[in-house]
Each structure stands twice: as C-alpha cells, then as structure tokens.
Amino acid sequence: MTTTRLSSWLLLGGILTGFLGSAWQGRLASAYSKPGGFRRFHQRISPDTIYYPPYAMLEALALARWQPGKTLVIIGGNSILNGVGQPADELWSLRLQELLGDSYVVVNLAFRGAYPMQGAALVAESLLRRDIAVLFVANTNPPAATGRAPGGASGYLYWQAQYQNQLVPFAARAESIRRWLDSLPPLERQQQAEERLGAHLEAWFRQQSLWHHVGYRHIFTVWNFVLARDFWMPRASLPDNEPSAQPLHDRFQNFLPQEMAIVRSFSESLAVPGAADQWQLEAGSRQRLSADIETSIVPLLRPRTLILLCENAPYYLDQLSPAEKARDAFVYSACAQIWRDHGIACEVAGAGFAPVDYIDRAHLSGDGGQKLAQLVARKITQLNHP
Amino acid sequence: MSLRFLPKLTLPAPVRLLGRFLLGLAIGALFHYMLYRFSLPVQPFIYVAF
Amino acid sequence: MIFNTYWFICFSAVFFPVYWLLFRPVWRKPWLLAGCAVFHYHFAGPAGVIPIIVIGVATYLVALTRRRFLCAAGIVLCVAALCFYKYALFFCADLLGAFNPGAAAALEKQVRTVLPGAAPLGISFFAFEFVHYLVEVWRGQEPIRRPGDFVLFAIHFPSLVAGPIKRYPVYVPGLQAGLAGVTVDDVAAGAQRIALGLVKKIVLADNLTLAISFYGDGFAGLSTGQAWLFLAALSARILLDFSGYTDMALGLSRLLGVRLPENFNYPYAATSLQDFWQRWHMSLTSWIRDYVYIPLGGNRHGRLRQLVNGLIVFALCGLWHGPAWHFVLWGLWHGVGLMINFSYATILGSVGRGLAGVFARLPALGWVVTLLYVAFGWLLFFYEPLRAWTMAAKLFALHWP
Structure with missing residues (x-):
C-alpha cells in the first residue's frame, strides 16, 4: 500500500473513530449532563437563546432530584409556571418545596411557550412508567387546552422521548399526531419530518446531549441576539438573571389594546349565550377540548396530574364589561369541569390575586408566586392523599 | 497568497500519517457536531435561492 | 437547506456506501441516476421537476439532431423558461409597470394564474447548463448520445441546486472515470x-x-x-x-469519484477587479464570458464597444442573481468598476499611467481598493438601493438622506 493510500485510509479511519467516539461521549453525557444548581430553565438555558435542552437532560434533572420514598413533583407548562417575572430567589417552585416539606421533591421543568403536554409531561409519563411516585403540575388557559406534544419550540422533546422509547404506548395520541401531521402545509410538514429525523438520530448518536453539554460547560457556538457578544460563553457561567417586577404603575400599560383583545378572546371563542341569560360552552369547542384531553394525556398520568387554568391579571379583567366578566368566569369554571370529567384535577388560579401579584397580563410576580405556591401545595397534598 | 514554501516542509512519514489520523478524528467530531447544528434554526444557502 | 438537512444525511448514509459497493459501472450508473432523481424530486417536488423534465427532454432531443436552427430554438426555450419562471413578475411589475401600470397589472394577474408559487429549484443553473450544451453542439461539438449520461449531466445532485455550472465535455469523461472506479x-x-x-x-x-x-x-x-x-x-x-x-x-x-470545476480561488486576495472576477464564482464568470460577452463582440470591436459589452454583461449577471433592481445595480457597479479598471491608464493620460505604475509597484494598494470596492458592492447585493446608499453614507459618518 502506498503512503498516500495509507494516509487516506487513516483519515477515513479517524473520521469514523471521531464520529463514533463523539457518539459514545454523547451517550455518556445523556446520563449525567444537566445544569448545576438547577432551579428552572431560565432564559439563558432555553430555546430563547438557541439552547434546546435535550429530553435526556430533563429526565436527568428529575431523577437527580428524586429520592426513594419521596414524591417527585414535576412542574411543566409555560412561562407562567417557569416563573417569568420572579427573580431566581423568589421563584414560586422554591416556595412550593418549602410548603410541601421533606416528603416531596419539586423540580421545575416548565418551558417558556410550551403547552402542558410538552416536555415535563413526557418526563412525568416516563417516570410513572418506571413506578416512580410522580405528581405532575402544569398550566394552560381555556382555549389552549392541552396543546399538542410535538410542534412549536418545545415539540422536539416529544420526538426525542418517543424515539428513545421513554413513552407509554398510547394509540389515541399517536393517531391524533398522525392526523395533525397530515393536515400541515407542505413546508411545515417537511420541518416536522426533519425534527423527527433529528430525534431519531439523537437516539443513536446523542449529538444534542454532547453538544449541549459542551455548550453548557465549555463554549457555546451559536450566535443569538439576546446574548450577542457573550454568545460564546459557557452557559454555566451565565446565571439566571430574571429581573424583578417593574413598579406597579408601569406593569400593565404596554400593548393594552392587544392584551385586552387576548383577554376577551379567552372566553369569546368558547362561550355562546344560552337560555335565561346564562352562558354555555359552544358545542364544537366542548367537543374539541374533550377530545384534546382524551388524546393527549395517557390514562396512567391523569390521576397524578394537576392542571391550573391561569386567569389574566385583575387590571385587565376589571376593564371587562359585567357581561364579559360573567362569560369569563363561566368559561374558566366550565373548562375546569371538563378536565375533572376526564379524571384530572383542575383548579382556576387567580381568584383572590391582586394587581401586585402580576408583572403583566399573565405572569406572576414574586408575591403572586407565593400565592400560587400555597394553592398548588394544598391541591398537591389532596391529590397525593385523596 | 504564496503557499509555495509548504511542499518544502517535509515531515517524517509516521508524523504525517499520525497527523492525517488526528485530522480524521477532528472531522469525525465535526460531523457529529453538524448533526447537532442541523437541528437549530438553519440558514438556507444564499445561492440556492438563485 | 438542502445539504444541511437530516434528510440529506440519511440519504447519504444509504446512497454512498451502496455506490461504493457496486463495483461495476453498469450497476453504479442506474444507482446514481436513481439517487439523483430521488434527491431532485424530494427537494423540488413535482412542480419543480416537471418543467425541468420538459426543457431537459427538449434539449436532449434537439441536440441529437445537431441542426443549428433547432439548437437555436432549444436555447430560446431554455432562456424563455428562465425568464418566465424567474422574471415574469419582475417584467410585469417593474418594467412594464413603469410605462403602463394598467396593462402591467392585468398581465401580472394572468401570469400569476399559471406561475407556480416558487420557481423550479435551481432553474438558473439548469438553464445555463442547457444553454451551454446547446451552444456547444450548435458550434459543432459532439452531443451526449446516451440518455443516462445526459440526465446525470442535468441532475448530478451535488451541483443540482447551486452549481458549479458544469461543462459537459469535462463532466462526461469525469463521470465515466467516477463510475469506473472511486478510490479511497x-x-x-x-x-x-x-x-x-x-x-x-x-x-x-x-x-x-x-x-x-x-x-x-x-x-x-x-x-x-x-x-x-x-x-x-x-x-x-x-x-x-x-x-x-x-x-x-x-x-x-x-x-462519487467525479471532479467538478472549482468556483473560487481566494477572491478576496484579488489585487484588481478583473482579478476578482477571475477568482469569484468562476464557473459563472466563464459561462458569461463564453456565451454572452464574446458573442456580443467582446473586445473585438474597439474600446468603446468593449466597455458597453462589459456593462451589458454585468447588468445581466446582476439580474441572473434575482429579479430585482438592486441586483442589476450590483452588476452595473461591477461593470463600471471593470470599465474604470480597464481604461483609467489610457483615459487619464500621464496621470493614469502614473497611477497604474503605483498599483503595479504596490499590489497591497490594489488589494485594498479592490476589497473596498467589492465590499461596497455587497451592500447593493443585499439591500435595496436607497438603504444600501444610506448604509454606505453611514460608513463615512455621513447621514443621508
């Protein structure tokens, strides 16, 4: 063999070794890699800054918190339960841990912009399947209902969990996702196909686990405008910097007309006037919400789940007409009942909350977080000891 | 750019071969890294649009 | 997207090992054809594949006849397809619209009913390669006889979407060599x-x-x-x-064992604009030189004609990059630059000769001037003319408009 040919073989051998070696490192990282001193997926370790924690990291975080004999409370949902608006030390899930005491361990895996059945819900499902005592808490609003496990910024977690065989076989969910994929326009369908293929490859080569670990511990390699010049810094060196709430009089003025339109849309899309000045849920919406719940949440998880329907801030609700207020109250209570009808505990969160408990239309301040923690602690205890 | 001096730098064969293997390792790791990068928001090639 | 997709990774993971394992060209060729077809169909879809099949079949058959008027008709078809898919709306809105807005609006409405949502993938590259092929056959070169070879020339997947623009007298022997044996x-x-x-x-x-x-x-x-x-x-x-x-x-x-032409040769190391265009997107530059500039007369009819030809060629080069005025202006920016580059030593007399002497003695100066000229051109390439001008002014701490 000539030297040139030998050198080509060595290069190709090196490529194969380098690739497989990286995959092996990725497999190791998927078991141990997780943010240190974790409290939540704050902005600097979230998709907002092009950091997409792999599914294995979520599970590693949950398992690291869990201890035999204790109940693991997994918090999912969106930015409201993530604690946007609450500085790291005022995070509501820390208060929840204090209130629940030593027999519980709380881990906050909520993602900004996530639906209740994305991310954390999959971890809860996976751990329940392994007979670990888990309770799952997530939030939503009446029209959003369960959302869909794939799709959106956090949807990749579903495909990863699926192809890593972490989920309970659930035909209704698979069928609903298949129909959803078929209904997508070609470009979005292609994007979902790419996301699925990526998740398939992740199960084999663990590229997300390895390179997110490198990005967290050593160097991050993708520019983003939030971090701009600091984009390359290891995410471990960038602490949770969620700011404190603005002074009360500045909190609710931004985009007021748009925010009011959102507040109104929560109930007007679902309720229709019924007999004797009563409101009723529009039949199609009732059916859709019911079908959403039925096809999204595995039966195993339902008795271990608490869903919070989070109300909008009183500042906005106060600007509704009496009829709109009545409609709003009706929709929240009727939707909560639909969840309960499917064997899932559901509470409306926001009753008795003051303007100071919010930082904007939806997110809770430190004060609001304390109230939320009290409500959830009470409900969790009931759920665990019916 | 003049790179004419490069051929004059002849390294012993074993060193060159080791260098090729190490380059291969780096490329292999790069290919693995690319699998990660493809999942992130990808910019289309400018000229594909033409 | 395209190469940086998981689909392509999975495609490659299956396609290449099988290609290497099929030792005999007679087996490799159909596999390569199938791979190219799958690649093209996946990324272009039926709406992108059908027009290419139509103009490809026409090009192949026309070339086989070796009749010059049929080749000319084929060239017209290719150029017409490119103009239709890529420039029809631009012609309606930006050209005709400037003279007769009513007629432009009516025509645009008609065009939109037959035009697909997006131009077929790689149409600019297909059109240029087919035109090259037909011109060469028209000039007397032997056409590609085997349909498989022609299909591979047309949809060779590595260069399908963005070149380099291939020349068939080089590609076909290279393909045969690749099919005969890929080495480690x-x-x-x-x-x-x-x-x-x-x-x-x-x-x-x-x-x-x-x-x-x-x-x-x-x-x-x-x-x-x-x-x-x-x-x-x-x-x-x-x-x-x-x-x-x-x-x-x-x-x-x-x-695959097939060598494609290089497209870049350290373009930002160029010491003149002429040098830059011999280093940047070389397959396009040489195509334009051979099939537009030289047929227009090139430099054979005096200095003035050469300069005008240069401007026409670069305006077309700009337009090739996209149906928008800023691309045309970018082309003209380079056309004017080259015009100056060619003529300043003559036109400016002793000053010009002195300047040329300075550039000859100080290549670094030529490099800086060329780099700056090219860089300012990119503003026109990426942004609308007014925005590009504002940005250029900002670079000199000026605020305009």
Whole structure:
C-alpha cells in the first residue's frame, strides 16, 4: 500500500473513530449532563437563546432530584409556571418545596411557550412508567387546552422521548399526531419530518446531549441576539438573571389594546349565550377540548396530574364589561369541569390575586408566586392523599 | 497568497500519517457536531435561492 | 437547506456506501441516476421537476439532431423558461409597470394564474447548463448520445441546486472515470472538502448571518467602527456561505469519484477587479464570458464597444442573481468598476499611467481598493438601493438622506 493510500485510509479511519467516539461521549453525557444548581430553565438555558435542552437532560434533572420514598413533583407548562417575572430567589417552585416539606421533591421543568403536554409531561409519563411516585403540575388557559406534544419550540422533546422509547404506548395520541401531521402545509410538514429525523438520530448518536453539554460547560457556538457578544460563553457561567417586577404603575400599560383583545378572546371563542341569560360552552369547542384531553394525556398520568387554568391579571379583567366578566368566569369554571370529567384535577388560579401579584397580563410576580405556591401545595397534598 | 514554501516542509512519514489520523478524528467530531447544528434554526444557502 | 438537512444525511448514509459497493459501472450508473432523481424530486417536488423534465427532454432531443436552427430554438426555450419562471413578475411589475401600470397589472394577474408559487429549484443553473450544451453542439461539438449520461449531466445532485455550472465535455469523461472506479483517495479528499464546507457554512457563515440580520435592522444605531465591522462581516458571510456550499458540492461529487470545476480561488486576495472576477464564482464568470460577452463582440470591436459589452454583461449577471433592481445595480457597479479598471491608464493620460505604475509597484494598494470596492458592492447585493446608499453614507459618518 502506498503512503498516500495509507494516509487516506487513516483519515477515513479517524473520521469514523471521531464520529463514533463523539457518539459514545454523547451517550455518556445523556446520563449525567444537566445544569448545576438547577432551579428552572431560565432564559439563558432555553430555546430563547438557541439552547434546546435535550429530553435526556430533563429526565436527568428529575431523577437527580428524586429520592426513594419521596414524591417527585414535576412542574411543566409555560412561562407562567417557569416563573417569568420572579427573580431566581423568589421563584414560586422554591416556595412550593418549602410548603410541601421533606416528603416531596419539586423540580421545575416548565418551558417558556410550551403547552402542558410538552416536555415535563413526557418526563412525568416516563417516570410513572418506571413506578416512580410522580405528581405532575402544569398550566394552560381555556382555549389552549392541552396543546399538542410535538410542534412549536418545545415539540422536539416529544420526538426525542418517543424515539428513545421513554413513552407509554398510547394509540389515541399517536393517531391524533398522525392526523395533525397530515393536515400541515407542505413546508411545515417537511420541518416536522426533519425534527423527527433529528430525534431519531439523537437516539443513536446523542449529538444534542454532547453538544449541549459542551455548550453548557465549555463554549457555546451559536450566535443569538439576546446574548450577542457573550454568545460564546459557557452557559454555566451565565446565571439566571430574571429581573424583578417593574413598579406597579408601569406593569400593565404596554400593548393594552392587544392584551385586552387576548383577554376577551379567552372566553369569546368558547362561550355562546344560552337560555335565561346564562352562558354555555359552544358545542364544537366542548367537543374539541374533550377530545384534546382524551388524546393527549395517557390514562396512567391523569390521576397524578394537576392542571391550573391561569386567569389574566385583575387590571385587565376589571376593564371587562359585567357581561364579559360573567362569560369569563363561566368559561374558566366550565373548562375546569371538563378536565375533572376526564379524571384530572383542575383548579382556576387567580381568584383572590391582586394587581401586585402580576408583572403583566399573565405572569406572576414574586408575591403572586407565593400565592400560587400555597394553592398548588394544598391541591398537591389532596391529590397525593385523596 | 504564496503557499509555495509548504511542499518544502517535509515531515517524517509516521508524523504525517499520525497527523492525517488526528485530522480524521477532528472531522469525525465535526460531523457529529453538524448533526447537532442541523437541528437549530438553519440558514438556507444564499445561492440556492438563485 | 438542502445539504444541511437530516434528510440529506440519511440519504447519504444509504446512497454512498451502496455506490461504493457496486463495483461495476453498469450497476453504479442506474444507482446514481436513481439517487439523483430521488434527491431532485424530494427537494423540488413535482412542480419543480416537471418543467425541468420538459426543457431537459427538449434539449436532449434537439441536440441529437445537431441542426443549428433547432439548437437555436432549444436555447430560446431554455432562456424563455428562465425568464418566465424567474422574471415574469419582475417584467410585469417593474418594467412594464413603469410605462403602463394598467396593462402591467392585468398581465401580472394572468401570469400569476399559471406561475407556480416558487420557481423550479435551481432553474438558473439548469438553464445555463442547457444553454451551454446547446451552444456547444450548435458550434459543432459532439452531443451526449446516451440518455443516462445526459440526465446525470442535468441532475448530478451535488451541483443540482447551486452549481458549479458544469461543462459537459469535462463532466462526461469525469463521470465515466467516477463510475469506473472511486478510490479511497477520492473518498478521503471528498470528506475533507465537505468538512471544510461545513465549517465555512455552519460554523462561520450561519453565525454571521444571524448577527448581520440583527445588526442590519439597527444599522443606524451603530458607531462608524461597528458599521465597518458590519461591512466586513457581510463580505465574509457571502464568501463563506457560497464557497462553503461549493466545497460541499465538490466534496460530495468527489465521493462519487467525479471532479467538478472549482468556483473560487481566494477572491478576496484579488489585487484588481478583473482579478476578482477571475477568482469569484468562476464557473459563472466563464459561462458569461463564453456565451454572452464574446458573442456580443467582446473586445473585438474597439474600446468603446468593449466597455458597453462589459456593462451589458454585468447588468445581466446582476439580474441572473434575482429579479430585482438592486441586483442589476450590483452588476452595473461591477461593470463600471471593470470599465474604470480597464481604461483609467489610457483615459487619464500621464496621470493614469502614473497611477497604474503605483498599483503595479504596490499590489497591497490594489488589494485594498479592490476589497473596498467589492465590499461596497455587497451592500447593493443585499439591500435595496436607497438603504444600501444610506448604509454606505453611514460608513463615512455621513447621514443621508
């Protein structure tokens, strides 16, 4: 063999070794890699800054918190339960841990912009399947209902969990996702196909686990405008910097007309006037919400789940007409009942909350977080000891 | 750019071969890294649009 | 997308090993044909494939006859297809609209009913390769007889979407060599080239693109120094993006044992604009030289005609990049630059000769001037003319308009 040919073989051998070696490192990282001193997926370790924690990291975080004999409370949902608006030390899930005491361990895996059945819900499902005592808490609003496990910024977690065989076989969910994929326009369908293929490859080569670990511990390699010049810094060196709430009089003025339109849309899309000045849920919406719940949440998880329907801030609700207020109250209570009808505990969160408990239309301040923690602690205890 | 001096730098064969293997390792790791990068928001090639 | 997709990774993981294992050309060729067809169909879809099949079949059959008027008709068909799919709306709205808005609106409405949502993938490259093929046959070269060879020339997947623009007298023998035997050296060289392209595109250009898109929106708020940095990033980004793509195309083709023409030769090391165009997108430059500039008369009819031909050629080169005025202006910017480059030594008399002497003695000065000229051109390439002008003014701490 000539030297040139030998050198080509060595290069190709090196490529194969380098690739497989990286995959092996990725497999190791998927078991141990997780943010240190974790409290939540704050902005600097979230998709907002092009950091997409792999599914294995979520599970590693949950398992690291869990201890035999204790109940693991997994918090999912969106930015409201993530604690946007609450500085790291005022995070509501820390208060929840204090209130629940030593027999519980709380881990906050909520993602900004996530639906209740994305991310954390999959971890809860996976751990329940392994007979670990888990309770799952997530939030939503009446029209959003369960959302869909794939799709959106956090949807990749579903495909990863699926192809890593972490989920309970659930035909209704698979069928609903298949129909959803078929209904997508070609470009979005292609994007979902790419996301699925990526998740398939992740199960084999663990590229997300390895390179997110490198990005967290050593160097991050993708520019983003939030971090701009600091984009390359290891995410471990960038602490949770969620700011404190603005002074009360500045909190609710931004985009007021748009925010009011959102507040109104929560109930007007679902309720229709019924007999004797009563409101009723529009039949199609009732059916859709019911079908959403039925096809999204595995039966195993339902008795271990608490869903919070989070109300909008009183500042906005106060600007509704009496009829709109009545409609709003009706929709929240009727939707909560639909969840309960499917064997899932559901509470409306926001009753008795003051303007100071919010930082904007939806997110809770430190004060609001304390109230939320009290409500959830009470409900969790009931759920665990019916 | 003049790179004419490069051929004059002849390294012993074993060193060159080791260098090729190490380059291969780096490329292999790069290919693995690319699998990660493809999942992130990808910019289309400018000229594909033409 | 295209090469940087999981689909392509999975496609490659199946396609290449099988190609290497099929030792005999008679087996390799159908496999390569199938791979190219699958690749083309996946990324272009039926709406993108059908027009290419139509003009491809016409081109192939017309060339087989070797009749000059049929070849000319084929060339017209290719150019017409390119104009229709890529420029029909531009002609309606921007050209006809300037003279007769009513007629333009009516025509645009008609055109939109027959025009697909997007132009067929790679139509600019298909059209240029087919025109090259027909012109060469028209000039007396032997056409490609075997349909399989022609199909592979047309849809050779590594170069299908963005070149380099191939020449069939070089491609077909290269294809036969690749089918006859891919060596481990080819595979190693190909892998190395792909890695280089990935680093340029994914590691460097994509990060620059994200940053440019963000700072471009807030360009007015940048300091003068930051604005210059922005211009440098813009210039680096297009080179890294396009040459990264070309590296991947060349590398992938080398994995098949087929060598494609180079497209870049350190263009930012050029010491004159003429030098730049001999180093940048070389397959396009040589195509335009051979099939537009020389047929227009090139430099054979005096200095003035040469300059006019240069301007026409570069305006067309700009338009080829997209149906928008800023591309045309970018082309003209380079056409004017080349005009000056060619003529200043003569026109300016002793001053010009002195200046030429300085540039000859100080290549670094020529390099700086060329780089700056090219960099300012990229503003026109990426932004609307008024915005590009405002950005250029900002670089000199001027505020206009």
